[in-house]
Amino acid sequence: MAKNQGKTIVLTIHQPGFRILDLIDKVILLSNGVVLHSGSLDLLAxxxxxxxxxxxxxxxxxxxxIEVAESLHKEENHMIKIESCDDPDRDETLNQLAEGKKIFYCNSPCNEVVILSQRFCKNIFRTKQLFAAKTIEALLTGIVLGTIFINAFGNSKKKKMQNQLGFFAFTLTFLISTTTEALPIFLQERRILMRETSRGVYRVSSYIIANTLVFIPFLLIVTLLYTSSVYWLVGLRRNIDGFLYFLLVVWLVALTANSFVACFSTLVPNFITGMSFIYGVMGSFFLFSGYFISKDSVPKYWKFMQYLSLFKYPYECLMINEFGEKGKLRCIEGTEDGCLVYGNQFLMQQGLKESQKWSNLVTMLSFFFGYRLLGLMFLWYRSYRSRS
Known part of the structure; x- marks a missing residue:
């Protein structure tokens, strides 16, 4: 069947004879839930x-x-699992592996990224309930939030600016806080990652790259559902440029927050400690976003928190996108007698410029890649310690 129909046959077998073993290409030997060997019989010998x-x-x-499995299991901490690979210098490599000098990887980094990306995608589609819940949550939250603020952005200029700023602050809070639900997933994957990377199954860098590539389109779908429903209901700038920029900012917020949670999931020992730590840091970031206290009012010794805040840069982007319009005066608050505050005047009062509309996006991208890089370093160090 394997040769004629090209099918892969998987079976469990105990103490097989020589005739049966001649028909088997690859053997996986398990003991107490640990893989002691995965490869050919020659490699096992x-x-x-x-x-x-x-x-x-x-x-x-x-x-x-099988007879010496118990002894092999005891020595597992001092050995590295060897995969079946075609290598002309395999004998020398095996000796180096047995001495613990280096790890031999069977696949190239590109192949590892492809394989791990496929595995992440399968895990997402296998948990259809979680995927559906995330997308429905984004869509319903956008609709509900839009119906709440639908009258707040009406024709009346009174308190319109205050309502808009409140909407921006809540949007950022919702987007960043909902990413913490990925913490238990990251913690569970971390245990699997440590076991697999310590045995040379794949590189830590391949795991980080594959995880990033899978989450980028997934979070785009979620943010697109949220943005499409809330943007037009709330009544923000009714042009396609404003909508696309709003979508881009929301997407980068979700990506940055996801990278933040993924990074610190490599440090915390458990879920409770992780949630306490992440919410504490998130609260500090929100305090220095510019919504509660202006930039000029922050003491000098706390200025650094403004630049580290994940809320500051997207909050400024949303204000510039809504209130700023180069070459035009947009009234954002006024009375029947006339306009009290123009958009450009308000941005000048906040110390914002039109050029920051794009420079802040670059900063958010830097946070996204920076937290991923930190996560890679922390995971690599954990993997290195687990091998030593």
Whole structure:
């Protein structure tokens, strides 16, 4: 069946004979939930010899490995699992692996990224309830929030600016706080990652890249559902440029917050500690966003928190997108007698310029890649310590 129909056959077997083993291409040996070997029988025999075992005559390598499985399991912490790979210098590599000098990877970094990306996608589609809940949550939140603010952005200029700023602040709070629900997923994956990378299954960098590539389109779908429903209901700038920029800012906020949670999930020991730490830091970031206290009122010794805040840059982007319009005067608050505040005047009072509309996006991208890089460094260090 395997040769004629090109099918892969997977079976469990105990103490097989020589005839059956000749038909098997790859063997996976398990003991107490740990993979002791994954590869060909020849590779298994070489591994047994490399750790000092002598296989008796008329006994196949697999049967002998089953008998000494307990001993192999005890030595697992001092050994690295060897994959079946075609390498002309395999004998030398095996000796180096047995001595713990280096890790031998079977796949190139590009292949690892492709394989891990496929695995992440399968995990997402296998948990259809979670995927559906996330998308429905974004859509319903946008609709509900839009119906709440639908009259706040009416024709009357009174308190319109205050309502808009409140909407921006709540939007950022919702987007960033909802990303914390990914923390238990990251913590669970971290345990699997440590076990697999310490045995040389793949590189930590490949895991980070694949995880990033999968989350980018997924978060785009979520933010598109939220933005499409809330933007037009609330009544922000009714042009396609304003909508696309709003979507871009919201998408970058979701990506940056996801990277932040992923980064600090590599440091915290458990879910409770992680949630306490992340919410504490998020609260500090929100305080220095510019909504509660102006930039000029912040003491000098707290200025650094403004530049670290994940809320500051998108909050300024949303204000510039809504109130700023180069070459035009847009009244954002007034009475029946006339306009009290123009958009450009308000931005000048806040110390904002039109050029910051794009420079802030670059800063948000830097946060996104920076937190991913920090997460890579922390995971690599954990993986290195687990091997030593």
């Amino acid at each position: 070489e591994r047994l010899k490399s750790v000092g075992y002598c296989i008796p005559q008329h006994v196949n390598a697999l049967e002998f490995a």
